[in-house]
Ligand code: ATP
């Protein structure tokens with residue numbers, strides 16, 4: 001027999017881990033819904049070209065990390081490596097600008113990248129992402145940052161916000177020219193990937209996880225920003241200061257996707273290993289929507305790396321303690337139908353009860369063992385008393401039991417609580 005195991009870079013999430021993932025997702029949802037963000041569920045695969053044209057042909061994601069699917073008709077699709085391209089595609093395709101007065105969206109789900117699997121880096125991983133369209137800088141940038149800080153505060157994560165400006169189409173070319181000049185002078189010391197990046201996409205060298213120590217004397221983009229970009233970046237910093245939001249400037253922060261313009265940021269937690277310590281990242285991409293043929297539309301967004309957050313979060317004790325598990329036991333299988341009725345009665349009137357049972361073809365003793373192992377607080381035992389509309393209510397915490405009339409069952413449980 002072949003023994004199947006999960007594919008490298010993917011993992012099964014269960015027990016405590018699944019609770020943690022859902023807890024983090026819930027916290028993210030709670031924060032963004034306060035600011036009127038609307039959910040979009042996106043397809044998990046899209047046209048290959050969508051990603052090539054948005055993320056950029058010469059980025060690591062497009063060059064090396066995409067999972068391609070070729071269907072029987074030879075069409076090429078890609079398992080989504082990120083969410084922004086899909087949101088932009090949906091926004092244009094369905095003319096969402098006419099449907100939503102505020103164009104604020106969020107998505108949650110798995111993303112796929114062919115990377116070397118390690119702690120905090122998977123081939124299938126989860127992102128919670130938010131996008132704001134048609135809102136100018138700096139208010140929308142500050143909103144993004146405030147949301148990020150609110151989420152991390154809520155889940156108890158403490159990190160550092162790094163910011164930078166990557167300029168615009170007017171000022172970046174001059175910077176790139178200076179950068180290439182400098183990098184050519186230290187070409188020998190660059191890693192093999194960066195030697196190729198130097199020809200194809202020099203800005204990406206700043207994002208290299210290997211060559212970080214070699215970029216100390218590199219020209220800094222903030223010295224090349226045009227007046228407009230400089231003013232904008234200053235405005236953002238001033239607003240952050242006014243809001244007492246702490247940040248550090250990282251003049252080499254460029255992000256791994258080509259569509260970013262102006263303001264970019266990453267939130268890092270230094271207790272994680274240095275190449276996997278960014279747990280949220282994003283920025284502005286004011287030109288992307290237009291490149292897809294739609295009208296000029298301002299845009300910014302970011303994505304939370306849920307898998308990395310899971311390594312840092314502990315679910316607070318006490319959350320959901322109001323849930324009470326109740327076992328529905330039967331003395332014999334003839335009472336199973338009645339058992340379902342009582343289970344309905346308990347769950348339909350009260351959302352704090354979880355019921356287990358009735359279970360047929362099991363002795364009462366083994367039913368009780370299971371309820372105990374499942375940490376049920378009470379067991380309702382249905383036996384011959386049912387002819388007088390009564391059941392036995394057993395309290396597992398003190399092993400006391402008493403005969404209770406069905407009509408008073410909920411009331412009785414509530415009273416003991
Ligand atoms: P990194 O520099 O760590 O490769 P990135 O710049 O490629 O990240 P983004 O595309 O900005 O990442 O994605 C946003 C967030 O999603 C990252 O900050 C990270 O937390 C998470 N993330 C990205 N790739 C992975 C992965 N392969 N496994 C787990 N989480 C990931």
Ligand code: MG
Nearest residue numbers: 060113115256
């Ligand atoms: Mg990456």
